[in-house]
Amino acid sequence: MPLNAYQTTNHYLERAFELLALPERFRTALITPSREIRVELIIELDDGSLGHYIGYRVQHDDSRGPFKGGLRYHPDVDLDEVRSLASLMTWKTAVVDVPFGGAKGGIQVDPRQLTRRELERLTRRFVEQISPVIGPDTDIPAPDMNTNAQVMGWFFDEYSRRRGFSPAVVTGKPLELHGSLGRDAATGRGCLFAAREVLAAAGKKLEGTSFAIQGFGNVGSWLARLLHERGARVVAVSDLKGGVFKGDGLDVPALFQHARATGSVSEFPGAEALSNQELLKVECDVLVPAALGHVLHEGNAREIRARYVLEAANGPTTAEADQIFSERGIMCIPDIWANAGGVTVSYFEWTQNTQKLKWSEDLVNDSLEKHMVDAHRAIAACMDEYKCSMRTAAFVVGVRRVKEATELRGIG
Ligand code: GLU
Numbered sequence: 042m043p044l045n046a047y048q049t050t051n052h053y054l055e056r057a058f059e060l061l062a063l064p065e066r067f068r069t070a071l072i073t074p075s076r077e078i079r080v081e082l083i084i085e086l087d088d089g090s091l092g093h094y095i096g097y098r099v100q101h102d103d104s105r106g107p108f109k110g111g112l113r114y115h116p117d118v119d120l121d122e123v124r125s126l127a128s129l130m131t132w133k134t135a136v137v138d139v140p141f142g143g144a145k146g147g148i149q150v151d152p153r154q155l156t157r158r159e160l161e162r163l164t165r166r167f168v169e170q171i172s173p174v175i176g177p178d179t180d181i182p183a184p185d186m187n188t189n190a191q192v193m194g195w196f197f198d199e200y201s202r203r204r205g206f207s208p209a210v211v212t213g214k215p216l217e218l219h220g221s222l223g224r225d226a227a228t229g230r231g232c233l234f235a236a237r238e239v240l241a242a243a244g245k246k247l248e249g250t251s252f253a254i255q256g257f258g259n260v261g262s263w264l265a266r267l268l269h270e271r272g273a274r275v276v277a278v279s280d281l282k283g284g285v286f287k288g289d290g291l292d293v294p295a296l297f298q299h300a301r302a303t304g305s306v307s308e309f310p311g312a313e314a315l316s317n318q319e320l321l322k323v324e325c326d327v328l329v330p331a332a333l334g335h336v337l338h339e340g341n342a343r344e345i346r347a348r349y350v351l352e353a354a355n356g357p358t359t360a361e362a363d364q365i366f367s368e369r370g371i372m373c374i375p376d377i378w379a380n381a382g383g384v385t386v387s388y389f390e391w392t393q394n395t396q397k398l399k400w401s402e403d404l405v406n407d408s409l410e411k412h413m414v415d416a417h418r419a420i421a422a423c424m425d426e427y428k429c430s431m432r433t434a435a436f437v438v439g440v441r442r443v444k445e446a447t448e449l450r451g452i453g
């Protein structure tokens with residue numbers, strides 16, 4: 042039986058624990074979430090009927106700072122998934138060395154079935170339910186799958202109505218509402234830096250390197266545009282409705298316009314059509330899962346024809362696929378570093394909000410680059426020291442930092 046999401050994260054963690062010979066008493070403290078909340082959300086729908094939804098917030102660890110992590114709206118959201126994602130946030134914030142812990146939340150809902158007003162009501166109800174346990178110095182949510190700056194704007198407003206003006210309670214807000222320049226592009230830009238560093242360590246360049254990207258939401262579409270700008274070849278892109286392929290590289294700016302106008306990348310003129318599943322098997326240098334979790338699994342891992350897997354999504358690779366990739370010499374650039382650009386710029390947004398000042402976009406992007414490059418240095422040193430995979434090394438870096446903080450604070 043394949044491991045579920047939480048077991049998968051713990052499986053990766055256990056490897057880091059082994060290498061660090063972590064004493065038993067830390068293991069439970071580092072694995073177990075600090076608090077798990079399940080809330081019932083009842084709202085009136087536009088037609089007068091009642092909508093009934095379940096929401097979660099899992100606060101995994103706060104030894105390095107307030108809990109931090111996104112909110113996703115998706116029909117598959119459940120406690121197991123949110124637990125796993127909350128734990129990943131703990132290691133992610135430690136890897137890029139931002140002063141936060143890890144959390145995640147979500148609502149089990151298909152947001153496409155709701156009107157804008159219903160979505161707003163649902164978000165406000167969720168804030169009402171979790172407001173006792175969040176706050177600018179306690180737990181700071183942010184966007185994740187199917188949530189965006191507008192949702193964060195409602196979140197900020199509802200919390201502020203209850204507790205007074207509190208822009209730092211949530212990040213990823215609209216620019217006009219105390220958001221940060223560069224936050225929207227941050228996860229994609231962080232992925233770009235991660236790819237650049239890994240390629241450079243192998244004596245290669247972004248220029249001319251081919252990428253296939255599954256997912257054209259916030260992360261995938263920014264990454265595709267930034268790669269194109271740097272001279273990389275984006276050969277395939279897909280979204281919910283299907284994908285497109287062009288061996289000598291897609292015209293990404295035109296593709297972006299097409300997706301905006303039609304709601305999908307599919308049927309982009311001059312490119313071959315391919316399915317979401319076929320995209321994963323495209324021959325390319327770097328395969329980028331930038332959508333759902335667990336898309337690379339035992340059933341397709343042997344058919345992947347890329348040299349690198351850049352994990353722009355959270356948890357896209359099952360433990361079984363991870364094992365197959367290491368046997369086949371395919372390098373996984375792990376989510377807890379690769380997609381950490383978002384939370385890094387969330388930290389800058391929170392800093393600007395708490396200090397009541399505004400950073401320039403250059404300052405944001407340069408600081409992001411520094412965090413990503415420093416993290417790469419720490420991970421690469423660990424790979425050398427322990428002769429382990431990049432994923433294990435990233436977990437080792439994260440676990441070491443969280444363990445030190447836990448020890449210094451005292452377990453109690
Ligand atoms: N949801 C993003 C992630 O998975 C960003 C979290 C944040 O900015 O707090 O890393």
